[in-house]
Amino acid sequence: MHDLLTGFFFWTAMGVCLVGVIVRFVSYFKGLDWKLDRVAYTVYPAAGLKGALVSIYRWLIPFGTHGWRTQPVITLLFFGFHIGAVLVPIFLLGHNVFLRDKLGFSFFTLNPFAADVLTWTALICALFLIARRLLLPHVRIMTTMYDYTLLLISVAPFATGLLARYHTGGDYSFWLNMHIFYGELLLIAIPFTRLSHIFLFFASRAQLGMDFGIKRGGRKGTNMAW
Amino acid sequence: MPQGTLCNQTPANTAEAVNALLSDTSGNTYYQEMKNLDVDSDLLWTTIQKSCKSRIKTWLEICARCGMCADACLFFHTSNKDPRQVPAYKIQSTLGELIRKKGKVDNQFMHDAMETAWAKCTCCNRCALYCPHGIDTGIMFGYLRGLLYQQGFVPWELKIGAGMHRVYRAQMDVTSEDFVDTFEWIVEEYEDDFPGLTVPVDVKNADIMYTVNAREVKHYPEDLAEAAVLFHMAGENWTISSTGWEQTSLAMFAGDWEACKMQVESVYHAMESLTPARMVGTECGHAHRATVVEGPYWAGRKNGMPPAESIHYIEWLAQALNTGKLKIDPAKRINELVTLQDSCNYVRNQGLKNAAREIISHIVQPGCFIEMAPNKEHNHCCGGGGGLNGLGIYRKQRNTAMMKKRDQILATGAKLVFAPCHNCWDAIRDLEEEYKIGIRWSFFKPIVIKMLDIPDHLKPEE
Numbered sequence: 010m011h012d013l014l015t016g017f018f019f020w021t022a023m024g025v026c027l028v029g030v031i032v033r034f035v036s037y038f039k040g041l042d043w044k045l046d047r048v049a050y051t052v053y054p055a056a057g058l059k060g061a062l063v064s065i066y067r068w069l070i071p072f073g074t075h076g077w078r079t080q081p082v083i084t085l086l087f088f089g090f091h092i093g094a095v096l097v098p099i100f101l102l103g104h105n106v107f108l109r110d111k112l113g114f115s116f117f118t119l120n121p122f123a124a125d126v127l128t129w130t131a132l133i134c135a136l137f138l139i140a141r142r143l144l145l146p147h148v149r150i151m152t153t154m155y156d157y158t159l160l161l162i163s164v165a166p167f168a169t170g171l172l173a174r175y176h177t178g179g180d181y182s183f184w185l186n187m188h189i190f191y192g193e194l195l196l197i198a199i200p201f202t203r204l205s206h207i208f209l210f211f212a213s214r215a216q217l218g219m220d221f222g223i224k225r226g227g228r229k230g231t232n233m234a235w
Numbered sequence: 236m237p238q239g240t241l242c243n244q245t246p247a248n249t250a251e252a253v254n255a256l257l258s259d260t261s262g263n264t265y266y267q268e269m270k271n272l273d274v275d276s277d278l279l280w281t282t283i284q285k286s287c288k289s290r291i292k293t294w295l296e297i298c299a300r301c302g303m304c305a306d307a308c309l310f311f312h313t314s315n316k317d318p319r320q321v322p323a324y325k326i327q328s329t330l331g332e333l334i335r336k337k338g339k340v341d342n343q344f345m346h347d348a349m350e351t352a353w354a355k356c357t358c359c360n361r362c363a364l365y366c367p368h369g370i371d372t373g374i375m376f377g378y379l380r381g382l383l384y385q386q387g388f389v390p391w392e393l394k395i396g397a398g399m400h401r402v403y404r405a406q407m408d409v410t411s412e413d414f415v416d417t418f419e420w421i422v423e424e425y426e427d428d429f430p431g432l433t434v435p436v437d438v439k440n441a442d443i444m445y446t447v448n449a450r451e452v453k454h455y456p457e458d459l460a461e462a463a464v465l466f467h468m469a470g471e472n473w474t475i476s477s478t479g480w481e482q483t484s485l486a487m488f489a490g491d492w493e494a495c496k497m498q499v500e501s502v503y504h505a506m507e508s509l510t511p512a513r514m515v516g517t518e519c520g521h522a523h524r525a526t527v528v529e530g531p532y533w534a535g536r537k538n539g540m541p542p543a544e545s546i547h548y549i550e551w552l553a554q555a556l557n558t559g560k561l562k563i564d565p566a567k568r569i570n571e572l573v574t575l576q577d578s579c580n581y582v583r584n585q586g587l588k589n590a591a592r593e594i595i596s597h598i599v600q601p602g603c604f605i606e607m608a609p610n611k612e613h614n615h616c617c618g619g620g621g622g623l624n625g626l627g628i629y630r631k632q633r634n635t636a637m638m639k640k641r642d643q644i645l646a647t648g649a650k651l652v653f654a655p656c657h658n659c660w661d662a663i664r665d666l667e668e669e670y671k672i673g674i675r676w677s678f679f680k681p682i683v684i685k686m687l688d689i690p691d692h693l694k695p696e697e
């Protein structure tokens with residue numbers, strides 16, 4: 010099973026994810042329409058690029074926008090979850106050993122203690138995000154089983170990773186296989202579900218940034234105070 | 236497919252059609268007919284497939300339903316945090332559902348969508364600033380309005396308004412003759428106080444072509460005279476055009492994109508005929524957005540710009556005061572607490588947040604201007620934007636929505652509110668009528684005229 014998960018399944022999941030991401034990312038920008046969107050995207054490339062980059066950058070910074078600052082609790086939960094969700098899968102030592110073995114290259118690796126802290130933080134924040142969906146009426150009204158399913162798909166690799174990490178339950182190889190399975194499930198889900206926000210966030214933020222940079226004030230010399 | 240005689244999928248393209256709608260008191264027959272109006276699902280779905288591209292599709296898909304937009308919405312605030320007023324919920328339960336069902340929806344759905352599109356969102360675009368994914372729900376509601384309009388599910392007043400633009404190229408039944416005659420008449424009325432005051436008509440190559448809001452012609456002609464006075468005092472070489480003089484677009488509020496195009500093209504044609512250096516529009520928010528910000532795209536202008544440089548009245552006024560073309564008598568400056576209503580349509584939607592404040596620095600004594608909180612691009616809509624001000628069936632919802640502006644104004648302690656936007660001006664007038672908080676409200680023009688330091692050669696002879 011382990012060989013299958015780290016062999017065929019791994020390559021399939023990785024391939025589906027990468028191809029899916031590229032296809033969707035390219036088709037997003039190909040689908041932008043200056044007339045329907047009412048933004049002269051190609052006429053003002055400098056203003057558009059500046060608007061896009063500022064729009065992305067400001068929202069990637071914790072408390073970097075009015076939106077983040079006015080809702081500090083959600084901001085902490087969001088960043089607590091997303092920082093771990095992005096950094097740990099890419100920079101965990103174990104993942105990079107695997108990566109070097111499979112692809113012949115690896116990234117900078119996280120200190121194991123830092124990885125533990127980030128993983129626990131992500132997991133705890135995810136639980137609070139689930140609780141928030143259950144408790145707040147204005148979030149609950151929009152939440153369906155689809156949202157909980159996606160949250161579970163997102164959290165499962167972390168939970169199983171920790172179970173394997175601490176040898177809980179006594180069966181390391183079982184939890185490791187579960188961890189790999191859920192990780193691959195997540196990779197496959199990314200291009201086809203709302204998890205596509207992982208990369209479409211950049212596309213959507215860039216679009217609105219271009220809109221403000223080109224049409225809604227950018228060329229008037231006023232910087233949008235995100 | 237039952238189509239009503241008044242409520243149907245056909246826009247009001249003739250004066251007779253507009254008059255027939257107008258003669259239907261409060262739209263009683265119109266709304267009665269709407270209850271039986273069929274939905275053309277095939278047309279709806281075909282239109283969606285042609286016009287709903289990656290931007291809106293992606294917004295609907297990646298919306299995390301996190302609810303961060305809730306706090307940005309004045310309707311959420313004024314409804315005691317009703318979860319049904321969360322912008323993401325409102326758009327997902329209307330446009331989102333419409334797309335998921337491939338246009339196969341019934342009459343009741345369209346009625347609910349109409350109420351949501353016009354009475355639960357003023358397209359103020361504020362929530363776009365608070366969504367981590369950069370989702371602009373206001374834009375999506377504008378798009379939804381277009382789909383509803385095409386099917387005949389549009390508030391009565393806005394079907395009339397869009398029809399007016401189609402027939403008269405103005406939001407009211409004001410003809411070119413009415414416009415020029417009224418402008419010339421009111422200027423004559425002011426001539427005794429301002430010798431030499433004229434209204435130049437159809438002058439080619441002027442520095443400024445001035446465009447207005449038709450209701451100034453119909454109901455507030457003094458606004459026209461005040462504009463003439465200030466151009467005269469500033470020594471501007473200006474003109475009006477006898478055609479293409481209307482800057483507003485109720486068609487934009489209605490979602491009648493064809494009429495939007497017709498309307499702005501009439502203004503652009505005037506610009507192309509008279510070739511002014513600049514176009515200056517009156518103190519109106521949606522008029523500026525329609526003609527200057529969105530209009531070029533409706534007209535298919537790839538550079539997103541009108542044929543001539545086009546600025547809002549407050550930009551011209553700020554420049555005239557900053558450059559000394561207009562001089563203020565310091566002794567006449569406002570010496571009481573005063574606040575400013577930032578219009579969504581040109582502040583959030585074109586970044587014009589500094590011009591009004593520059594004007595205020597000239598006309599208000601230091602220490603007397605107090606900002607609303609929040610302000611500038613984060614300011615809340617007046618509560619009557621997006622056409623909601625004029626919709627009889629949604630008056631109750633509008634009055635509730637205005638509570639946000641009422642509370643913002645009350646928090647400043649100011650008794651005078653600058654409202655350089657017709658829509659905001661109306662809403663603030665109505666909120667005073669509804670809630671009686673003891674405030675006054677004004678455009679900039681009448682205030683500035685009262686405190687001008689008039690050069691001797693422009694003063695009336697004693």
